[in-house]
Amino acid sequence: MSILNLHNNLETYLILAAVLFGMGIYGLVTRRTLVGMLIASELILVASSINFMAFNRFTAPDPTMGQIFTLFIMAIAAAEAAIGLSITIAVYRNYKSVDTEDLVDLNG
Amino acid sequence: MNPAEWSWLPGVLTANDLSGYADTAVGIIFLIMVATTVIGGIIACSAERLVRAVAGLAACFIGVAAIYYYLNSPFVAIMQMLIYVGAVCIVIAFAIMLATPEDNKKPGPPGPLSGPLGLITAALATFGMIGLALNTMFKVHPKINMGAVKTIGVELLTTHSMVFELISMVLLIAIIGSLVIGRHGRSK
Known part of the structure; x- marks a missing residue:
């Protein structure tokens, strides 16, 4: 199989999605601000969308299903980004910081 | 010719x-x-x-x-x-x-996962998923339609109409909720 024919191969997309998911996990465990963690969680969501679309293109009988699912994931991601932004701003008003180590009171 | x-x-x-x-x-x-x-x-x-x-x-x-x-x-x-x-x-x-914050304050001591341990965590997740993807035989089904935009629209408003309405409710609640959370304590 030629390297130029990789786009017709299910495994290419699955590996790409796994790499993006790993980057999201890495960002989530190493970032020390709330905004950085928000960015990393977007990477994880996009990796799951790529998985849905890859299986939709190569194996699923009905190719509309994965596209609709991906659209729903996008809507949820937009809602999550809006809520995350407002929570970040509320935390910043109260603590004057978005560093996760300054927010230990929120541990409960 | x-x-x-x-x-x-x-x-x-x-x-x-x-x-x-x-x-x-x-x-x-x-x-x-x-x-x-x-x-x-x-x-x-x-x-x-x-x-x-x-x-x-x-x-x-x-x-x-x-x-x-x-x-x-x-x-x-x-x-x-x-x-x-x-x-x-x-x-x-x-x-x-x-x-x-405008002033770039010095961060404290790094947490336990921020160094190589975080990299190992991410690498484990990545290679686990890659191994799973390469070692699984996925069953390929024959396509029953082409997945055109028109079909997506029809499916969205017939088969998935309930989820479609629910997702618009979720978006509306998210907008109102983020406005409420963002406004609270604005005078501080």
């Missing part, structure tokens, strides 16, 4: 001659877009300054939109550009503008 006779004329490229080049171009553009996605993702998860991380995230999302195009879904690719690149990245940029 019949197009089949053009091919022996010098300097005339027919569709048959070009088809090989078109396949090569498609493959090369795919590799470029995969590289854009991966490099953007690396910048997004590891850049020191958050503004650079958002720019990397936008590049990553543009690459992912191209990948959706390669997966026979131009509609989802357009939606990816509109929603992720156009809205989510801008929202995160607003979060950085509104909620980043």
